[in-house]
Every structure is written in C-alpha cells, then in structure tokens.
Amino acid sequence: MCLTELDGMGPDLTWDDEGTCLVAYCSWSENSIPMKPVIGRAAxxxxFARFLPQFDVIQWELLHQVASGNLVxxxxxxxxxxxERALTFRVLGVFEVxxxxxxAWRDYFDSAELAELPSVLGQ
Structure with a gap:
C-alpha cells in the first residue's frame, strides 16, 4: 500500500506520482486547527504545494501503525x-483506504506544539 510512500515526503516531492495513492475525491484535514477539509486529489x-516548499527538509517518522478493516x-x-531551525511535533494520522x-486522511496533533512554527519560518 502507498502509505509507506508518505515517509520522506519533502519539498522535492513529485506530486503527480504521490497523488496516485489518493482517490480523486479524497479529503484531507488537520483536525487540531480550524481548517476546512481539502477535497480532491488536485486540491x-x-x-501541499503552497506549504511544503517553504522548508528545506521535511521528515515524517513513522513510530507505529495499526490497521483494522479499511482504517489505518x-x-x-x-x-x-x-x-538550522526545525520544528518537530507529534501527529496521529488516520487514513481510510x-x-x-x-x-480520507485526517491528521490530529497538539496545536500548542506548533507555537514555534513562526520562528522556524523566520517570522
């Protein structure tokens, strides 16, 4: 399954290739901050193309993965x-496959851990 391909996504990600693991109607949301879900592979x-290129390196370290039925x-x-600036935070990703x-892809995290993001961005 393509979930293992998510590890190591970074600013040089080829979205045409990565997008193939998302259905055309996929929804993505970060549920720990006020944000409407993003619907559709292209969207x-x-x-991601607006946000990720700001960073030199992006690492997603998978610690544990569990699956039951179509839920990962x-x-x-x-x-x-x-x-030299970096921000690391904990995430729970929920995928419907x-x-x-x-x-569907939903991320949950402690928004307080993102408080340092402006300093990482030099703001």
Missing part, C-alpha cells in the same frame, strides 16, 4: 526544517 496536491492509523513525528487508495 490536496495544490494545498499512524503515530508519527513530523519535522519541518529551514536551515479503499482498493489500496486513500479515500
């Missing part, structure tokens, strides 16, 4: 780096 790719849950740490493709 998800575009949303990942415990991971995400690290976003620019030069049908036919080997992600149909």
């Amino acid at each position: 998800i790719r575009d949303d 849950m990942d415990e991971r740490t995400d690290t976003f780096s620019i030069g 049908t036919g080997g493709l992600i149909t």
